[in-house]
Amino acid sequence: MRNDRTAHGGAQKIIDACLALTAGQELVVVFDETTAQVADMLLEVAQELQVQPTGLYLPTPLQRRMAQSEELPLALTGALRGAAGILICITDEQACLPFRSQVFDGGAGANAKIGHMPGVTLDVLSMAAVDYGQIRENCDLLATALLKGQKLEIVSRDGDGRDCHLRMDIGGWARPPSISNGILKRGG
Numbered sequence: 651m652r653n654d655r656t657a658h659g660g661a662q663k664i665i666d667a668c669l670a671l672t673a674g675q676e677l678v679v680v681f682d683e684t685t686a687q688v689a690d691m692l693l694e695v696a697q698e699l700q701v702q703p704t705g706l707y708l709p710t711p712l713q714r715r716m717a718q719s720e721e722l723p724l725a726l727t728g729a730l731r732g733a734a735g736i737l738i739c740i741t742d743e744q745a746c747l748p749f750r751s752q753v754f755d756g757g758a759g760a761n762a763k764i765g766h767m768p769g770v771t772l773d774v775l776s777m778a779a780v781d782y783g784q785i786r787e788n789c790d791l792l793a794t795a796l797l798k799g800q801k802l803e804i805v806s807r808d809g810d811g812r813d814c815h816l817r818m819d820i821g822g823w824a825r826p827p828s829i830s831n832g833i834l835k836r837g838g
Contacts, residue, residue, distance in 0.1 A: 654691075660778035661688075661695040664737070667782045668832050669763045673700035675734035678762075680706045680726075680753055682713065685739040688770050692737060704729055708749075710741050717748035722756050731760045735834075742769030763834040782832055789831040796820055796827040 665671050677696050681689035689705055696703035706729060708716075716722070722730075730736060736757040738750060750768055757764040767774070796802070804816040820827075 654772075656776040656779050657688075657691055657772045658695060660775040661691045662699070663778050663780065663782065664765060664775075665692070665696055665699055665701060665735070668765060668778070668834050669735040669737075670833070671696075671699070671701045671735045671763075674702065676702045676704065676732055677735045677737070678704045678706060678729050678733040678757075679737045679739060680708060681739045682708055682710050682741055684710065684741045685767075685770055687772055688739050688767075688775055691772065691775060692739070701735075704733070708740065710743060710746060713740060713743075713746040713749040716752070717746060719752075722752050726753070727756055730756045730762065733757070733760065733762045735763045735765070737765045737767065739767050739770050761836050763836055765834060778832075786831045786833065789829050793827045793829050797823055 665677065669677070671677055677692075679689045679692050679696075686707075689707075693703045693705050706726060708726075721727075730753070736753075738753050738757075740746060740750060740753075750766070754764060754766055799820055800822050802818050802820045806814050806816075808814055
């Protein structure tokens, strides 16, 4: 179970390590009624780190309507364009997926570092308080193993104790893995 201290630590890691924002850079947090507590925490931590935060509240009914539109509103586009970092913390509702995609594409087009966290909660935010150096090292080791391998088998157990096997061809060097270690790059 989370507490506010670990959620605060997770918010700090996201801004400081994942986005690597420094004092004076702009951070835009797009949020709705389902993620307001998370947005408040992220905006508060951004101020503590002297990052320039902007919170954009877009309620889910508006997101659903905007999902039918071809373009984002000018005010939202302008905010995304000026940001070094963008956190998309809005509902994970399927009907809002087109809108989330539009916001993501708008931020990528502005060459910002984008964190996409649909449906994020304070409990999830708490889980971001980890050692990203260790995660990066583990991802690199796993990527090396995947590059050298041709086949992969994952074994787990179901509720009755039976082994479940997932086998797949992974292609080794012919299909290099995509490394996702939580450290965000500009435009992605």
